[in-house]
Amino acid sequence: MHVRSLSKPLAVALASSGLATAPGMSVADAAVPKADVTVTITAEGTDMSGVVKSTRPARCAADRTVKVYKLVDGEPHLWASDTTDLQGGRYVWSTGNTGTEGRFFAKVAGKPGCRSDVSPTIRVRREA
Structure with a gap:
């Protein structure tokens, strides 16, 4: 079985969109200072x-x-x-x-x- 990692552009896009947040943190918490x-x-x-x-x-x-x-x-x-x-x-x-x-x-x-x-x-x- 081969596991594929996310491409760097996709990982950057997820992080900047707020879809990749720390555990227990909502997207709203991540986006608002x-x-x-x-x-x-x-x-x-x-x-x-x-x-x-x-x-x-x-x-x-x-x-x-x-x-x-x-x-x-x-x-x-x-x-x-x-x-x-x-x-x-x-x-x-x-x-x-x-x-x-x-x-x-x-x-x-x-x-x-x-x-x-x-x-x-x-x-x-x-x-x-």
């Missing part, structure tokens, strides 16, 4: 909150899970999470009052068509 995503974090006392912004907000900022990590001895530990909600034209998230001081950052994972992002690390302190 990922949208930029930004996650922010702020604190009022020990109540942390932020915003998820994107160049494609309906796809990449709406209903996104934001995970908040606490740095303990320099190592990140998952501390809290929330899902974004549209308020005042922005996709916001909040931990509520954690009662915990320390250094924290927020992270939103990538998904098809959307990039991931990690916020800067902030220091959270109880209000005096």
Whole structure:
């Protein structure tokens, strides 16, 4: 039995058409570049909150899970999470009052068509 490989022009045509994609990736995922995503974090006392912004907000900022990590001895530990909600034209998230001081950052994972992002690390302190 003789197995024939694809000719180079045919392989190039399939790849450029999007018909040859990585396993688990749809043609739409392969053809569309990922949208930029930004996650922010702020604190009022020990109540942390932020915003998820994107160049494609309906796809990449709406209903996104934001995970908040606490740095303990320099190592990140998952501390809290929330899902974004549209308020005042922005996709916001909040931990509520954690009662915990320390250094924290927020992270939103990538998904098809959307990039991931990690916020800067902030220091959270109880209000005096």
